Amino acid sequence: MNNKIWFLVHRSFNIFGIIFMIIGLTSIFIAHQGEWSGPKINGSDNSSPEAYHAMIGIFTFCLCLIQPIIALFRCETNSKFRPFFRFVHRLIGVITFILATVNISIACTCFVPQFYQPDASKALCITFVGITIIGFIVFEFLTIYSKVMVEPKEENKFVYKQPSKILKIRTIMFAIYIVISLGICITLTTFIAKGSFS
Numbered sequence: 001m002n003n004k005i006w007f008l009v010h011r012s013f014n015i016f017g018i019i020f021m022i023i024g025l026t027s028i029f030i031a032h033q034g035e036w037s038g039p040k041i042n043g044s045d046n047s048s049p050e051a052y053h054a055m056i057g058i059f060t061f062c063l064c065l066i067q068p069i070i071a072l073f074r075c076e077t078n079s080k081f082r083p084f085f086r087f088v089h090r091l092i093g094v095i096t097f098i099l100a101t102v103n104i105s106i107a108c109t110c111f112v113p114q115f116y117q118p119d120a121s122k123a124l125c126i127t128f129v130g131i132t133i134i135g136f137i138v139f140e141f142l143t144i145y146s147k148v149m150v151e152p153k154e155e156n157k158f159v160y161k162q163p164s165k166i167l168k169i170r171t172i173m174f175a176i177y178i179v180i181s182l183g184i185c186i187t188l189t190t191f192i193a194k195g196s197f198s
Contacts, residue, residue, distance in 0.1 A: 116194035
């Protein structure tokens with residue numbers, strides 16, 4: 001899988017992610033009949049898990065919307081501003097992912113009655129966080145290894161051609177991570193659906 005395909009996959013998953021977040025937010029507002037459950041001015045429950053969950057969710061959603069807007073201003077690969085763009089784009093992505101993970105953890109920990117299998121939901125959440133941390137560390141190691149072992153292209157010092165073995169390892173790891181994450185997501189969604197009707 002070359003860099004162009006990686007970029008296509010990256011962009012496609014982000015688009016689908018935003019679509020699913022819109023569907024999720026819409027479903028929540030419909031379920032609550034349009035009532036805001038987050039912090040309110042002079043509210044008595046502004047420090048409740050529900051308030052934190054709502055605020056983190058909205059903030060994460062806004063960051064997700066900002067990412068494609070930032071991507072519109074993506075400079076050429078040989079631009080001197082390219083490293084700055086990559087840093088900002090990646091920083092926002094990492095912060096967004098961390099906030100989303102924290103919000104999922106809050107839901108699995110504090111909204112126990114909403115889940116059909118609360119203990120299993122917590123275990124799945126912990127599993128997801130664990131494989132995400134491990135995957136991130138391994139991916140970063142492979143990226144650093146590629147930059148150290150491979151010289152950049154002469155015409156573009158910001159572009160590195162990763163060894164085919166590294167690309168294969170990254171592709172396999174990414175596919176496994178997606179399958180596991182999708183399985184966890186579907187299972188948690190099923191638990192929430194069953195918990196709502198039980």
